[in-house]
Amino acid sequence: MPDLKSLIHKYKPTRWLTSLMLCAVAALQVYSATITEREVSSMLKRLDDELEKRDYYIEGRQQVIDSLRGVIASPKVEKSTRLSTLLRLGDEYNSFNTDSALIFYTQGHQLALESGLDSIDMRFKLRMVTYLPLLAFTEDALRQFEAIDVNNLPEGLKEEYYDAQRQMYFYIAAFFVNYPEVYEEYMSKTKDAQVKLIPYLDETSPRFKLNQGEFFFYHQEYSKAKAVLTDLLEQIPEEDNLYARACHFLADIAKARGEHHEYTYYLALSAIADIRGATLEVTSLQELGRIMYLNNDIERAHEYLSLALRNAVDCHAPLRILQSSQVLPIIERAHRVEIENSRHRIYTAVFVMAILLMILGVTLILLRRKIQQMNRLANRMEEANETKDVYITQFLNLCSIYMDKLSQFNKVVNRKISAGKVDDLYKITKSGKFIEEQSKEFYDVFDDAFLHIYPTFVADVNALLRPEEQIQLRDGEKLNTDLRILAFMRLGIEESARIAQMLNYSVYTIYTYRNKLKNRAVSREDFEENVMKIKSIS
Numbered sequence: 001m002p003d004l005k006s007l008i009h010k011y012k013p014t015r016w017l018t019s020l021m022l023c024a025v026a027a028l029q030v031y032s033a034t035i036t037e038r039e040v041s042s043m044l045k046r047l048d049d050e051l052e053k054r055d056y057y058i059e060g061r062q063q064v065i066d067s068l069r070g071v072i073a074s075p076k077v078e079k080s081t082r083l084s085t086l087l088r089l090g091d092e093y094n095s096f097n098t099d100s101a102l103i104f105y106t107q108g109h110q111l112a113l114e115s116g117l118d119s120i121d122m123r124f125k126l127r128m129v130t131y132l133p134l135l136a137f138t139e140d141a142l143r144q145f146e147a148i149d150v151n152n153l154p155e156g157l158k159e160e161y162y163d164a165q166r167q168m169y170f171y172i173a174a175f176f177v178n179y180p181e182v183y184e185e186y187m188s189k190t191k192d193a194q195v196k197l198i199p200y201l202d203e204t205s206p207r208f209k210l211n212q213g214e215f216f217f218y219h220q221e222y223s224k225a226k227a228v229l230t231d232l233l234e235q236i237p238e239e240d241n242l243y244a245r246a247c248h249f250l251a252d253i254a255k256a257r258g259e260h261h262e263y264t265y266y267l268a269l270s271a272i273a274d275i276r277g278a279t280l281e282v283t284s285l286q287e288l289g290r291i292m293y294l295n296n297d298i299e300r301a302h303e304y305l306s307l308a309l310r311n312a313v314d315c316h317a318p319l320r321i322l323q324s325s326q327v328l329p330i331i332e333r334a335h336r337v338e339i340e341n342s343r344h345r346i347y348t349a350v351f352v353m354a355i356l357l358m359i360l361g362v363t364l365i366l367l368r369r370k371i372q373q374m375n376r377l378a379n380r381m382e383e384a385n386e387t388k389d390v391y392i393t394q395f396l397n398l399c400s401i402y403m404d405k406l407s408q409f410n411k412v413v414n415r416k417i418s419a420g421k422v423d424d425l426y427k428i429t430k431s432g433k434f435i436e437e438q439s440k441e442f443y444d445v446f447d448d449a450f451l452h453i454y455p456t457f458v459a460d461v462n463a464l465l466r467p468e469e470q471i472q473l474r475d476g477e478k479l480n481t482d483l484r485i486l487a488f489m490r491l492g493i494e495e496s497a498r499i500a501q502m503l504n505y506s507v508y509t510i511y512t513y514r515n516k517l518k519n520r521a522v523s524r525e526d527f528e529e530n531v532m533k534i535k536s537i538s
Contacts, residue, residue: 244273469520
């Protein structure tokens with residue numbers, strides 16, 4: 001393999017030195033910026049967006065092809081025009097549909113051969129042998145290529161000869177990537193062909209820079225290679241096939257240096273260029289799918305490799321089909337696992353949501369019950385307020401009645417004394433009839449007011465007494481003496497003396513009533529305490 005110095009002598013010194021200076025400047029610029037994870041994510045997002053436009057780009061390329069096919073379909077087209085159109089058609093089908101490309105190259109080869117146009121015939125033949133390995137016709141490609149005598153080729157075809165040789169050996173090497181010895185043999189031939197190709201290229205052309213960058217890469221001069229290729233990207237449109245190839249070499253440089261972010265970034269950029277150029281014979285998307293798998297981005301890995309395989313099938317390129325099919329089953333299994341995990345996550349989420357809904361339902365039920373309880377409590381408070389109002393009203397009425405009675409009694413006493421009827425006055429007070437009448441009115445008012453506050457008082461008291469000792473009220477009777485004594489106790493008047501005053505009984509009588517009630521109770525010791533626990537409004 002020639003060294004770098006021998007190649008320098010073949011180029012013009014000023015241009016070569018200028019190129020090296022540009023490389024040095026570009027290298028400084030390259031090293032001043034490092035690709036970040038955020039930039040990689042942004043580029044992958046851009047790639048995903050471009051993948052959605054894939055059909056649009058393919059349709060555009062198909063329109064160009066249809067236009068060229070229309071030209072050769074005309075029987076009146078001149079032979080030179082037909083030959084140039086067949087060559088363009090083959091080039092348009094190249095990396096788009098390899099079978100069709102070879103068909104049109106073959107047609108052009110036969111037409112040129114029949115017309116005795118040797119140079120044009122050789123151009124078609126070189127195109128054919130270049131792409132035969134993509135269809136797995138490696139032996140045919142080698143046989144046909146070795147039959148060409150490079151020494152007898154016109155000077156203008158030697159560039160195409162070495163370019164075809166470089167590309168053909170590269171495709172063959174790709175078939176034997178799992179066989180290191182054979183792979184290295186053909187890669188060595190690829191590099192030799194490139195070394196022979198470079199002197200024939202225009203130093204100002206993008207193809208020269210691409211091959212120069214590739215040459216530096218193969219000789220592990222990564223800084224120079226990166227500088228040349230980065231400079232090339234600024235000179236050609238993104239949809240150009242050279243742009244995709246330059247990005248792929250930049251990705252290989254980053255891989256060799258262990259720069260993972262740059263490796264992924266440039267592969268994504270290369271894939272974008274392939275998509276925009278409607279190129280179906282691709283490697284960047286395949287390699288990117290494998291990286292996504294290693295990064296555990298199973299969704300993208302499956303999408304990229306599936307599309308790469310679809311492209312390879314549409315392009316009729318067995319080499320790419322083989323490369324994609326080797327990795328895709330692994331991704332497919334991982335994708336199924338990812339789908340299954342997603343399904344389990346969904347089931348878990350649904351289960352958790354169901355539990356949360358149940359908790360929410362229970363909470364709503366408890367809240368509803370609490371609200372109902374609060375409403376009942378509010379109603380009871382309202383009823384209690386109404387009862388209080390009634391009780392106060394009745395108390396005031398009772399006070400009013402007693403004041404009126406006292407006023408009337410005062411008038412009667414005055415009249416009797418004025419009339420000298422002291423004996424009549426004595427009879428009135430001695431009979432106790434007046435006190436009895438007033439007590440009856442007091443009992444009626446008290447019974448109504450108390451039972452309004454404690455409507456279940458009678459039943460609650462009987463619940464504290466033995467069944468055979470329970471209190472039975474007579475018809476029309478609301479409370480009897482036993483119940484009134486207990487009612488005064490429930491209102492907080494526990495002293496027998498005060499109760500005796502209220503009921504117009506002796507203290508001993510009240511004590512006797514209370515003692516008898518205790519004896520009738522289910523629990524004698526706790527009877528009066530239980531009476532105090534009777535609720536006002538239930």
